[in-house]
Amino acid sequence: QKEVEQNSGPLSVPEGAIASLNCTYSDRGSQSFFWYRQYSGKSPELIMFIYSNGDKEDGRFTAQLNKASQYVSLLIRDSQPSDSATYLCAVEGGGFKTIFGAGTRLFVKA
Amino acid sequence: DVKVTQSSRYLVKRTGEKVFLECVQDMDHENMFWYRQDPGLGLRLIYFSYDVKMKEKGDIPEGYSVSREKKERFSLILESASTNQTSMYLCASSLQGTGYEQYFGPGTRLTVT
Numbered sequence: 044q045k046e047v048e049q050n051s052g053p054l055s056v057p058e059g060a061i062a063s064l065n066c067t068y069s070d071r072g073s074q075s076f077f078w079y080r081q082y083s084g085k086s087p088e089l090i091m092f093i094y095s096n097g098d099k100e101d102g103r104f105t106a107q108l109n110k111a112s113q114y115v116s117l118l119i120r121d122s123q124p125s126d127s128a129t130y131l132c133a134v135e136g137g138g139f140k141t142i143f144g145a146g147t148r149l150f151v152k153a
Numbered sequence: 154d155v156k157v158t159q160s161s162r163y164l165v166k167r168t169g170e171k172v173f174l175e176c177v178q179d180m181d182h183e184n185m186f187w188y189r190q191d192p193g194l195g196l197r198l199i200y201f202s203y204d205v206k207m208k209e210k211g212d213i214p215e216g217y218s219v220s221r222e223k224k225e226r227f228s229l230i231l232e233s234a235s236t237n238q239t240s241m242y243l244c245a246s247s248l249q250g251t252g253y254e255q256y257f258g259p260g261t262r263l264t265v266t
Contacts, residue, residue, distance in 0.1 A: 044212075051193070075252035086243055086257035087196075094252070131195070135252050139184055139203050140211070145195035 045070045047134050049144035057152050062119040064147050066132030069113070075135035076108055078117045081146065082128045091117060122151040156180070157258035159244055165264045172231040174261050176244030182256075183249035185227035187211075187219060189240040190260075196243065202227055203249060234265045 046069045056062045064078075075094055079087035093099045093106040093115065105118040115134075119126055129146040136142040160175035178185065186201040188211075198211030200219040208219050216238060220228045227246075231238055241262050245255040 077254060086260050088257070089254040092254060138209070139201060139247075139250070140198060141255060143188075143196040145193060 045073075045134075045136050045142050047132055047142045047144035049130075049132050049147045051145060052148040053150050054147055055150045055152060056122050058122060058124060060122050060151075062122045062126065062149055062151070064117040064119075064130050064132075064149065066115045066117075066134075066144055067113055068115070068132075068134045068142070070134065070136065070142075071110075071113065072137065073134045076106070076115045077133040077141070078104075078106060078115075079131040079133060079143075080128045081131060087131055119149075122149075124151045124153045127151050157244055157246055157256050159242075159258040159261050161261050162259060163262050163264075165266065166231075166234050167266055168235060170234050170265075172234050172263065172265075174229040174231075174242055174244075174263070176227045176229070176246075176258055177225050178227075178244075178246040178256070178258075179225065180246065180256070181224065182246035183224070184247045184253075184255075185221065186245040186247075186255065187217075187227065187229045188243045188245065189213070189238075190243055191240050199229065234263075236265050239263060239265045 078091040081087040091106040107116045131146045132144040187199045188196045202221040244258040247253040
């Protein structure tokens with residue numbers, strides 16, 4: 044069965060620091076990778092997607108993809124308390140499916 | 154803006170009841186999904202649909218069925234609710250094909266007593 048693994052955390056970082064969230068996946072054929080943010084009591088919302096090896100930057104967020112190592116990460120620069128949430132890594136699973144990791148809880152301390 | 158709505162935010166049902174959860178999207182998306190989310194287990198796919206009247210089982214379809222009679226509406230049915238179906242249920246939609254982001258509804262917190 045195709046899997047997406049994340050450290051459940053919690054990951055705690057001070058305000059202004061870089062938060063690094065990591066994810067590994069099992070299906071070498073996956074082509075699309077997503078990071079969703081989920082605030083407590085809310086539904087997931089997309090913050091980044093990446094299709095190609097390397098880095099993709101969007102504001103304070105950088106997604107990194109290494110297909111050879113089957114590894115995708117999300118860096119959040121200048122972390123803010125409002126970034127405190129659970130971050131879900133998601134990987135295209137084929138046949139219209141997306142496989143979600145269980146998520147990493149991030150706490151940004153003011 | 155994509156909007157996905159779900160019929161209830163909170164629902165309490167008794168064991169053995171038939172439960173209907175409805176989801177409506179307004180962006181003409183072909184794909185629609187039903188997930189349940191439990192602590193430590195993440196999002197697990199129950200069923201999905203890639204077209205009207207088409208449905209595919211996800212990873213945990215047992216005890217559930219679905220209906221998609223119109224493109225914008227996807228219903229999840231618990232034929233005979235059980236306590237182990239107490240969970241957060243999330244509906245999502247996306248464009249057809251693979252590699253597209255999913256847009257989620259607000260979720261329905263179902264408690265079966």
